[in-house]
Amino acid sequence: MKAAFLKKAGLLSLEEVARPVCPEDMVLVNVKEIGVCGSDLHYFNEGRIGDHIVTSPHILGHEAAGIVVEVGKRTRGFSIGDRVSIEPGVPCMACEHCREGHYNLCADVHFTGAPPYQGMFCELHVHDPRFVYRIPDSVSFTQAALAEPLSVAHNAVRRAGLVPGETALIIGAGPIGFSCIEMARVAGASRVIVSEPVAFRRDVALKVGANHALDPAAGSLPDFVRELTDGRMCDCVFEASGSDLGIADALRCVRRGGRVVYIGMGKEMVGIPHSDILKREITISGIYRYVNDFRPVIDLLSAGKLDAEIWVSHRFPLDRICEAIAVANDPAAKALKVMVTT
């Protein structure tokens, strides 16, 4: 099969390798679409993310969907030909986090695409069937691959405890921000406000379903939000930019007693208006990936309640993955989500 190997930072090479063997308790999936994520770019550009270092030829890619082409003989619940979405992290299911239902916090997770675990910018991938989800024909491979960022947003909206009729602010209009717009709308937010400094992203945010798209560079975001909400501010704020200003402004834009959800990874140390947390009894939740979120996301895609396609800007075949990476890397290309197809 063909697979795209990162040899070292900046060097990606498409190679032919042996077809993987499907162990008896696994499924083998013919990958059809894979999204390019910011972390893929980070590995490509830097050769590492924190302690995860690319030391040998490494396949990136963890947002994927495909077709089951082989079913291990002890695997139940799958047939050849099943169209599926893949949850990339496979936890140990033995530690106390796994037993408590927070398997995303498992220290021994095998996360597809994060070294040393090979990813899915390739044609065939072996996966644990507990973390593979069948999709109906009405859900596209694109949507099924983007169940990954949508699951991050599902985790965020779930942790926020968003109740129908509340006002949501989403800071940052990238794929996670778009996912949060969709999910806040689905959860019944009566108003979704977006903050994003890049004009064309604000336009997309409105198409995705935001009611207002604000430019934080044009003034004070808290003041803009105060005006839009008659001084009431927002019930829930989803920080998806990871910027210093976004992280601080999130705390300034939330209502007394409201909830802030931090999703975007920022710098190691960030300054925050700490006394706001106290005076207004803010609840803050940090989000790390997703946990038990794929199934409801796929049910929402199946019910036609989520779109995702609208924020896909580019598609490249696997043969042209270097181009896909270059476009995703280049601000001038105005890429939103770039998909790779096999």
Place this chain on the structure above:
Amino acid sequence: MKAAFLKKAGLLSLEEVARPVCPEDMVLVNVKEIGVCGSDLHYFNEGRIGDHIVTSPHILGHEAAGIVVEVGKRTRGFSIGDRVSIEPGVPCMACEHCREGHYNLCADVHFTGAPPYQGMFCELHVHDPRFVYRIPDSVSFTQAALAEPLSVAHNAVRRAGLVPGETALIIGAGPIGFSCIEMARVAGASRVIVSEPVAFRRDVALKVGANHALDPAAGSLPDFVRELTDGRMCDCVFEASGSDLGIADALRCVRRGGRVVYIGMGKEMVGIPHSDILKREITISGIYRYVNDFRPVIDLLSAGKLDAEIWVSHRFPLDRICEAIAVANDPAAKALKVMVTT
């Protein structure tokens, strides 16, 4: 002004009475539309509900919207001409339930329309402005009056903790059931199943947004649900029928670890499959009216996310209120929600 007085069980009389005086900390509202609720029928038919007994001429009606025609001189936030929805219960705001944010559990609530507190089947009504909500022009008086049953459903969905992508079962397709269908859909249920023995009500339920409408008289509801959900059963069950079978089946149709919400008032003693609560660790929440639900409901109506008009079947002017009550009382009339207009 004109007002409809219940003289005794079965005898309603429209009379001309003095215009109410607006105290300085109140607002006076010209009532435009009022819904006929099951409890109004109960008072009309029996002259009482439990300890609430009609002993002197009594005005019923507690689902109302109208226009502010006088603003007490110490009242802030309202102007003459404001279109408004009225939350009928005015609690003491001093007891521990009120202080804990559960003012619906206040033992000293003044509930509009429940004896001895006069209701709103009349032209003018004085109300506490803390429980009056301005509505935009895009929200009809019908919708604003039906914010009352919709708030019951908002309370129910909020207490259930319904998360986007979950499956909801609603037992009973009357106005509260319809409200629950709308609210479960708004909260992101990927699938809404309804159980209702009356055929034309099942048809309306589908129009309101249910995905499936089952007839519990045609077999075993738990079996029907098991088949529809591939054995998984429902994450949340909303019991809005108050029937013995509905109350018991609610516990049989919910998923392990799922939530049952009891809304429909049934008989004093009801038999339930108690061991199901244990074996499947069901969480059950009882719902009594609403608390802090009117504002989000009106925001959802303003955002066009709720409809309510679709389950209004009849409209009568206040002059013909006896006809309105008769229609609402007569199963052959196939009434859903009957509105009275002034």
Place this chain on the structure above:
Amino acid sequence: MKAAFLKKAGLLSLEEVARPVCPEDMVLVNVKEIGVCGSDLHYFNEGRIGDHIVTSPHILGHEAAGIVVEVGKRTRGFSIGDRVSIEPGVPCMACEHCREGHYNLCADVHFTGAPPYQGMFCELHVHDPRFVYRIPDSVSFTQAALAEPLSVAHNAVRRAGLVPGETALIIGAGPIGFSCIEMARVAGASRVIVSEPVAFRRDVALKVGANHALDPAAGSLPDFVRELTDGRMCDCVFEASGSDLGIADALRCVRRGGRVVYIGMGKEMVGIPHSDILKREITISGIYRYVNDFRPVIDLLSAGKLDAEIWVSHRFPLDRICEAIAVANDPAAKALKVMVTT
């Protein structure tokens, strides 16, 4: 080793069998103490509980503690000689309940002592190390075995969300009721009331830490509670009797907005005052065993915050297990918790 086999209802036979082999991912435990549970008596008396039927010679017993005598070569975290408490249920860790952190709801749980899974009225037992907990020397084997019922109570108090300073009512003073008294006290209940018709059990309840012990046969429990609480009733009610009256009275003794936890298994159908659930917005939680509760219970035992020994009434060596069962079965014996030692 010696093991006590239930041959058929009423017939228990102590036999010598081969020493179990310890698989490489397991631990072999020399069982030191085992509690006799109501379900053991049920199996002994009836030969079955629901669908769990004793068809071949069966070892009962699931409340146990002991010493590790062999460690599988792939097992980590244990050494020979470790004193341990055993959580009897071993779930699949693959189904959605397991992944959601509710492994007690797993349909494929291997529950030690429930047919077809052999129990621990024997000298040696092989167990999955993920569900074995080391205990310090300060915790007795009795306490470590009774971590099982204490974990049920921990689950109950956790689900109730008991907050320091609240009033708790515990219905039924058997081992689960005693466990709930201890746990409610540990969780900061400012007042623990017990309802129990048997006088000597009420006496023990007071020794275990209850502030009041009421006799429900002497009058109306709700009236007694109303008087004790100045009409406020209880914040949390723990039903551990499984009796029809207890199940109904639980709903009558709880405060508006309060929480009822059902722990005691009763008859298939039970009559409840349903309208109380609505009018007072009661939240009810069903409890099934325990989930992630053993570790905190053992930490509480280690910290000297729980006792358990106080409600142990009898101890018998394994050789005299028939006597142990007989005593536990005989109301005249005034047994509380009967322990079997090896």
Place this chain on the structure above:
Amino acid sequence: MKAAFLKKAGLLSLEEVARPVCPEDMVLVNVKEIGVCGSDLHYFNEGRIGDHIVTSPHILGHEAAGIVVEVGKRTRGFSIGDRVSIEPGVPCMACEHCREGHYNLCADVHFTGAPPYQGMFCELHVHDPRFVYRIPDSVSFTQAALAEPLSVAHNAVRRAGLVPGETALIIGAGPIGFSCIEMARVAGASRVIVSEPVAFRRDVALKVGANHALDPAAGSLPDFVRELTDGRMCDCVFEASGSDLGIADALRCVRRGGRVVYIGMGKEMVGIPHSDILKREITISGIYRYVNDFRPVIDLLSAGKLDAEIWVSHRFPLDRICEAIAVANDPAAKALKVMVTT
């Protein structure tokens, strides 16, 4: 009556003023004991806290208990001679925060002792009876006055959702830290760790009930905690120092999926290790005073479950209030909590 007036920063003057008149819906309390709080010192030293500025002679003091000496004629539930604890903040009970049960977030709260509302360093004080709590003879006036900081801790432990058997870390051993130690112990923490740089405060922390008292100046607090907890870190961290290091270390000392509660007010902008919030899915709650916490705290004091007296270091009569303030202000005096008595 005598009252201590702050004339300007640093100048306190004891004066004789007219006895207050008791309005018909109020109670008049003869104040017996009042605690000196850090905020009192702040007003004394700076003449202001933020927007709250002392512009005219002002009585400080908001931690108080006393005896009812007059009952307004419309006031119910109190008699002359009642011993009482006073909750200092009286909210509007009309805004949406009050209606939602978060009256501590009310923008129109009348907070006793915060300008322009006169405080309780005086002999007689008029208070709203909804925020006055009767205490039994077994609770001392000192304890009843310190129900105020204990209520802050109750709010913190409640928001943290501390479950019996968890490990708690408390950063900062002042009166709020001591209150948190007591409350975490009462809520069933199996282990309470304290971090405090001042040696004599660490000694008191151990007496109050902490299991370990660490010096954060002696090394890395996260490392100390890691060692004490076998790498597991703490389930709940209560930050009561307001220091930059404490605020940041709180996030480093909490377990994956754990909860951090911020109580201590720090600088306007504080640097935090933001990515920890995400990677470990930390939940952070800000605490502002208390809400519905006084009653359970008084019930806990009545039950003998809280002490508070142990961390009172000095007592002065009202005549010597300048001395009381001086001692509380002077680190060399080693004051913990200073009480003023009338």
